[in-house]
Amino acid sequence: MTRVFRLLLGGIAAALISLSVQAEIPATEVERATLQETLRLDGMIEAVQRSTVSAQTSGRVLRLPFDVDDRVAAGELILQLEDSEQRARRDQAEAGLEEAQARLRDARQRFTRVQSLHQRNLISQQEFDQARNALTSAQAGVSRAGAALAEAREQLEYTRVLAPYDGILTERHVEIGESVSPGQPLLTGLSLEKLRVVVDLPQRYAGLARTRRQARVTRADGRPLETGEMTFYPYASEQTHTFRLRLALPTPGEDLYPGMLVKVDVPVAAREALWVPASTVFHHSELTAVFVLDDQDRPRLRQVRTGVERDGRVEVLAGLDEGERVATTPDALFGSERLDAAKEGARN
Structure with missing residues (x-):
């Protein structure tokens, strides 16, 4: 019974090993896609409304x-400023207006009487002209006094x-x-209430950035910020020779304040690149590699040189060709029967 049992266990183990070797390895193809190269700059949040109140x-x-x-x-x-002087000027101006209005009433009454006499030819034309001129002068005096009062009141308001x-x-x-x-x-x-992002662009990228008018702003923790209107300054700084770019923040939120630093990614070029999922690449010491599957789905270790990482994908600069298949879970292959079988096939 013991020998039969051992044989049975050995058969089961062999079958499990065979199934492990023959199990399909999750894989994905190396893809070619456009890489948008960006320039990452430090931007700063500033207030749109910032002012100094003067006396x-x-x-x-x-x-x-x-x-x-x-x-x-x-x-x-x-x-609040001390306002006794301004109040005195206002009171004086009010008195001046009352006096001018009184002179105007007298001039208007006299002109009415003179006009009646002139119509009956009881006075000369000269006396009539004098009365009319006096009325005009009184009217102008009221206007001047009113303007002086308005100015005195304004000066009083300026104390607050x-x-x-x-x-x-x-x-x-x-x-x-x-x-x-x-x-x-x-x-x-x-x-x-109104904030914006300002960033300085190097001169060599200013023209392209102004043409494309694209930029991505992220917080220090990587969260993106919604931006609105983009404004390019039409002149460069005399000190740094950079061009200033300004981006509006339509909804800044309560956790953004002037003076905070943000990251601004500005597209500056585009090129074709090979991409693989970031999960397919593993690192060991100075080695960066992937497992490439051959025609018989056997994994083979291959060293690669990588570039930028974007949205869960890694750019492959060397070591792979478009269309090749790479294992998506390389860590699972280490120590597995499938990797041992691939090594044995390579020796044969």
């Missing part, structure tokens, strides 16, 4: 409700500096108690 009137800083890095809403007060848009304060150029004059920078801020 439009003179005065002393009374209030600074927000500090650097604070968020502000559009229309919020971000700086409001945020031009929703954003973040990035710099404060003055402190409470300082006296400022028109044109002096007060606060700098930016908006996070």
Whole structure:
């Protein structure tokens, strides 16, 4: 019984080995496809709206409700100047307007009386002209007084500096108690609602990139970013001799901020290349190889030289020809009966 049992086990093992040797090896063909060569550059995210608010009137800083890095809403007060001088000018201008309006009423009443007398030929033409000219002058005086009042009110408004848009304060150029004059920078801020990517292109690639108008932007972790309108600057930097490319970000998201670095891939050339799945290539020390299947589906080790890797595929620079079949799971062949059979066939 023991001998028969052993013979039975030996037969079963031989059958299993035979099936393992004859099992079909998963394989794929070497394909030829176009390789789009790209230039990878470091880009930076910047705010579309970034501005410095300057003083439009003179005065002393009374209030600074927000500090650097604070968020502000559009229309919020971000700086208050002492306004006693501007209020006095406004009050004076209002009084001047009232006085001019009173003179206009007197001139209009006098002209009405003179006009009635002139129509009855009771006064001379000269007196009539004088009354009419006085009315015109009074009307002009009201216009001047109104303009002076508008200017005084505007100067008073300039003492209250409001945020031009929703954003973040990035710099404060003055402190409470300082006296400022028109044109002096007060606060700098930016908006996070509209962002864009800027990148500098080397001069040799600028013409091709401008013609193709294609670029791919990815975050530091590899996630792609949706981009919109692409703008090429029509001049080069005098320092670096590079051309600036700007890409809009229609939906920047909450995790993107000005100053962050991103990767920008710009197509610069196209050529034909041989491709195999990345899973077919294995590396051991300095060896890079694949298993090529012959006409009898026997795997044979072949060294290859590879290039770029894109979307799960590897470019083959040397070692393979188009149409050859390579094993898709090379790791499974190591130590297998199929590989031993291939070695034995090669020796015979």
